[in-house]
């Protein structure tokens with residue numbers, strides 16, 4: 277059993293274990309990947325103030341996100357095709373999150389369906405919605421999320437059209453993988469993954485097959501998804517979706533103060549400052565760099581969450597000290613899942629929790645709610661002087 281002390285340890289095992297097609301799908305950004313890289317490297321530009329001789333006993337990382345108790349301010353981000361990173365991946369990740377006491381967000385583009393995840397978990401999870409052209413399908417999806425008792429709808433706003441990831445095109449990404457010669461050669465070296473995959477029936481997009489009109493098998497699914505993300509999504513539809521849903525609404529993909537004000541206007545409960553993990557607009561600011569201006573615009577009126585580039589508890593601490601109420605991890609939990617299944621997701625959460633707790637203490641603080649910018653050393657030009 278390898279000794280795991282960092283998210284990078286899980287990443288290395290993940291890379292060896294999972295087929296190249298799905299590793300590449302996770303580990304890429306769009307076009308030149310500038311934003312993808314900046315998401316991580318900008319966190320490293322912020323430093324921490326070491327404080328000493330402060331009583332560190334009785335610390336707690338517990339707090340609340342959209343009114344829900346969380347063991348630490350970290351949720352699992354929605355990740356499409358999680359069930360291709362490990363067999364039954366969404367169920368495994370949701371169970372790990374539930375046991376740890378952090379929210380799990382199920383993607384519209386998941387392999388395990390809403391109903392399937394609900395049947396294998398005890399507490400409500402969050403559902404991420406992509407807006408599709410097919411209005412009947414969309415209305416039904418919202419109803420299904422309500423029926424499964426999902427406690428928040430995370431509406432993704434930054435993917436009306438797809439940013440291009442070169443490797444996905446070159447690899448012929450699909451779920452399940454098409455058996456080309458390069459894919460078969462690669463799969464032959466990933467027998468651990470393959471054996472588990474052979475034992476599950478969950479290998480297609482569970483929220484779509486059998487629910488969307490005319491989609492009954494994998495071949496019709498490809499055409500349907502390619503043409504069904506709705507490019508017409510606008511703020512009036514966001515407002516309407518909020519009414520249709522009727523519960524807690526989190527708007528994901530906000531990277532601009534003006535859009536943050538629009539989100540406030542439509543009555544969202546929280547926003548996620550996000551550039552989709554660098555997978556959509558290449559050249560956009562990193563999330564952590566965009567966060568301060570958005571906090572100045574709306575931070576006292578709405579919960580501001582952030583994702584993108586979080587690979588450690590130190591990153592979580594920096595985001596929260598800047599003013600975020602919560603953070604999300606995408607790739608960090610996928611590495612754990614691909615490396616070791618449910619236990620790997622738990623391991624990823626434990627690594628981040630320990631880093632967060634210890635680093636908070638070494639900054640002289642005992643609780644998440646008491647954190648502020650005072651523990652940070654932020655370069656004067658961090659936000660950039662853009663014209």
Ligand SMILES: Cc1cc2nc3c(=O)[nH]c(=O)nc-3n(C[C@H](O)[C@H](O)[C@H](O)COP(=O)(O)O)c2cc1C
Pocket residue numbers: 301302303315353354355356357383384385404432528550551552553554555583584585586604605606607608
């Ligand atoms: C492989 C992969 C698939 C993703 N699929 C979705 C998705 O289905 N819906 C969504 O809103 N965001 C999706 N995202 C974006 C994540 O929710 C999140 O914004 C991003 O992963 C955060 O960056 P990080 O991976 O650096 O933590 C995906 C990200 C990755 C890496």
